[in-house]
Amino acid sequence: MPPRIWQVLFAWSPLLSIIGAAAGGVFLIRAILVTSNDEYTFGPDIPIAGAVLLLWGAGVWALLSPPSSTLAQEVDGASPSGVIWSLGRRFRAWNVGAAPVAGLLLGMLSAPSLDLLAEIVSGAPSESVHDPALLALGGCVLPVALITARFPLWGAELRSELLIVRGVLWTRRYRKSEIVSVHSHEVTGLSDYVLGVLFNSHRSVFYVMRMQLTTGRTKTLYASTSSKPDIDRAARIVTTWMAGAGAAVATAAARS
Structure with missing residues (x-):
């Protein structure tokens, strides 16, 4: 893959991860419902989600196979710049590949949260609105989505004057x-x-x-x-x- 294209893919990798989570969530949840409940039938959404997962998998494979010119290396006579690929490599690979499972988790968390939101908007909330556990569950959706989006960025990168360290929640920059x-x-x-x-x-x-x-x-x-x-x-x-x-x-x- 040309270095420039990989750099664009890396910059947009959070979106790639969210796409994988969304497609994986739809595919897994629908598959579970169809196989466990006769009220649900096989529909076109399942193969569509499967096709998106295949495209996501190709993107992940490309993302985890960076050109050497995009990586910071020990090079005689040059100041290194690029992604320090060895840092966080194992964690990054495991969790980027786990995006579909994260999508399943997001789907399970979102269902009660959406029900709660609908009750509040309708102006007739049930007693569940006052349930702290349900409110806490709804508050988990955004953090899980944020962490899933940032999985591919996990690690560190060298630029001309900055060391950029990207964790699951925030990015730190050191001059x-x-x-x-x-x-x-x-x-x-x-x-x-x-x-x-x-x-x-x-x-x-x-x-x-x-x-x-x-x-x-x-x-x-x-x-x-x-x-x-x-x-x-x-x-x-x-x-x-x-x-x-x-x-x-x-x-x-x-x-x-």
């Missing part, structure tokens, strides 16, 4: 001049438990990239969750980027 050093850090405590739940692997050891800033503060970038070799490689790329175009040459000379 090159603000960063003193970067290194790998083993995740412990509650964060380790949460990552173990997300990856369904409580015995795994998780690493993230940690930055020391000029303000004296330390920032842990959970959107960089990866293996230690991946984090170490990413840290070298960021260090090269911080030092400028000549850093890789100096590093190569020092190693020789």
Whole structure:
């Protein structure tokens, strides 16, 4: 795939994820209803949703196969720029592929929320309007949709003067001049438990990239969750980027 087209696909990947979630939600919910209840019949919406899922799958395959020129790499004589692909790679791949399941979850959350909204608009709300659990359920729809949309962006990207870190809820930007050093850090405590739940692997050891800033503060970038070799490689790329175009040459000379 040409680098320019991949960059456009990456920029619009949240929309791709939402399309996958919508098509997956329709396909799975309709399939469940048709097979479990005789009142529901097979309709054209099922094959249409299936066709959209195939197109979504092709888009995901292209998204997860980026051209090397779009990635930040250790290149002699150049300051790296592009997506740091090794950061958050496992989490990104798993969750981008899970968009149809997220669509099923969104459908299950949306149904009672829409009923609640209809009752409020009609001016004759039932007692369920006052049910805190139902209100909380409705409040889950937007966060789940937002997280699903941001799955493909998970990770970090280097630009000429910015390190951009994209998590599931927000994006953080750090100027090159603000960063003193970067290194790998083993995740412990509650964060380790949460990552173990997300990856369904409580015995795994998780690493993230940690930055020391000029303000004296330390920032842990959970959107960089990866293996230690991946984090170490990413840290070298960021260090090269911080030092400028000549850093890789100096590093190569020092190693020789």
